[in-house]
Amino acid sequence: MVLAMGIPGKRSVEEASYLLKRLYLVERETMRTLGGYLVNVADWNLKTQLPRHIWQDAQRADALRTRILELRYPKRDVDQEHDEDLLAVLNLLIRCKGDAELLEGIYFVVKRALAHAYSIYLETADLLDDAPTVSLIRRFIPEIKEQIHDAVELKAQLETRQRRDAGHAQTTDEGEWRYFLMDSLRRIGGVLGSNKDRVKSPGAASNVSIEADPLLAVRPPYEPPLVPVRDPRFAEARYHYPIRPVSKFIERQVYAAINHVNEIWAAEIPALVMWRWNDMPWDFYLDCARWAYDESRHCLMGVRRLQAWGFEIGIDYPVIADHYLAVSGQGELAVLALLHAFEVNGPYWKSQMKTEFENQGDTSSSQDFDYDWADESIHLAYGHKWVLHRLKGDMDALEDLKEQVMDDWNKWVAQARAVWDYEPFLSRIDARIAAIEGEPNGSRHG
Numbered sequence: 001m002v003l004a005m006g007i008p009g010k011r012s013v014e015e016a017s018y019l020l021k022r023l024y025l026v027e028r029e030t031m032r033t034l035g036g037y038l039v040n041v042a043d044w045n046l047k048t049q050l051p052r053h054i055w056q057d058a059q060r061a062d063a064l065r066t067r068i069l070e071l072r073y074p075k076r077d078v079d080q081e082h083d084e085d086l087l088a089v090l091n092l093l094i095r096c097k098g099d100a101e102l103l104e105g106i107y108f109v110v111k112r113a114l115a116h117a118y119s120i121y122l123e124t125a126d127l128l129d130d131a132p133t134v135s136l137i138r139r140f141i142p143e144i145k146e147q148i149h150d151a152v153e154l155k156a157q158l159e160t161r162q163r164r165d166a167g168h169a170q171t172t173d174e175g176e177w178r179y180f181l182m183d184s185l186r187r188i189g190g191v192l193g194s195n196k197d198r199v200k201s202p203g204a205a206s207n208v209s210i211e212a213d214p215l216l217a218v219r220p221p222y223e224p225p226l227v228p229v230r231d232p233r234f235a236e237a238r239y240h241y242p243i244r245p246v247s248k249f250i251e252r253q254v255y256a257a258i259n260h261v262n263e264i265w266a267a268e269i270p271a272l273v274m275w276r277w278n279d280m281p282w283d284f285y286l287d288c289a290r291w292a293y294d295e296s297r298h299c300l301m302g303v304r305r306l307q308a309w310g311f312e313i314g315i316d317y318p319v320i321a322d323h324y325l326a327v328s329g330q331g332e333l334a335v336l337a338l339l340h341a342f343e344v345n346g347p348y349w350k351s352q353m354k355t356e357f358e359n360q361g362d363t364s365s366s367q368d369f370d371y372d373w374a375d376e377s378i379h380l381a382y383g384h385k386w387v388l389h390r391l392k393g394d395m396d397a398l399e400d401l402k403e404q405v406m407d408d409w410n411k412w413v414a415q416a417r418a419v420w421d422y423e424p425f426l427s428r429i430d431a432r433i434a435a436i437e438g439e440p441n442g443s444r445h446g
């Protein structure tokens, strides 16, 4: 009998979910690596741009995870029993030495391989049977290519600065790191794995010894700094906000913007816990990615305002993670709880700022605070949910912790204010404000 089959089948549901689970793991772990390293990133442009990528990565990972569950999962849990070899290679990425190597590993090795793997998936997919996946991946590829393009530009900026400022020249060989990672990825069959792996039972013991490589002997496991790294171009500061009576509206505008810029610490902590806590429910990673992205946007709102008034970042006004470092010695949960404690009053405070600036005719600042306020209402729920989760649902413990870290912060900043008078920033800010006021349209500036 002749079998009238027509076009042969291309890929089973089982094989599709196997491949998508690998792609999901790569998206999730590159996102977590960027999150964990953010606090250690020195370059200001890089630090403020990465949270946007982290959020995009979270969206793609979430869509993949949902799709995998549609493909007759959860017969195996999508968040467990990942390929150990692939996980081992992805775990190497955070052992980079500095910003340039971070970009090399994440973007020029893994994301390039990921974009290629998505293309292969599309080329060999049945466009009708697997149409929901095809639709997702067609949107993913241009987004990842755009991220890689951003990384190329950020790397070029780093190199230009290094050439200009020989004192901060990179001492490591980035090429060596890149080739080591490329080789490690190749040895495990790449992002999609080799055909042999596809029949290997999930979670099977690793047979590739990456840890033994001598290159790793000089790269100890990553330990995040307790004091978030700031751009070496920035002048030294102890705290970000002075105590001084505000007599003029322009001072109010300027200091509100300085406050916004310094919210980068509020991006660093949700990003860090994404990496530090590796056994949380998936929603946690999704929420933290959005949280970190929002705070980087709030920071950039301030940067944009101050730039328009002619202030040079880190030179004319301070950028320092004072809140973060005041309690980071107590661990990540304390820093996250401090952020949450501040955010409890966030929506009320930000909505008042919106009205105040609107009434004065500053539509630029009022618009910033209007959107900020919308974001803060979401963060309030995130903070409550996840700090409470870490405290095993103990509401009393949550209240005690919030109170204790706020108390610690108040003591810390009082001490810092006693030993530093906010100079030279105070004089520079006053001089800049005087110059703005002297301009023909000074009061309408910005």
Ligand SMILES: [Fe+2]
Pocket (backbone or CB within 6 Å): 263, 266, 294, 295, 298, 372
């Ligand atoms: Fe914020």
Ligand SMILES: [Fe+2]
Pocket (backbone or CB within 6 Å): 266, 295, 343, 346, 375, 376, 379
């Ligand atoms: Fe917030």
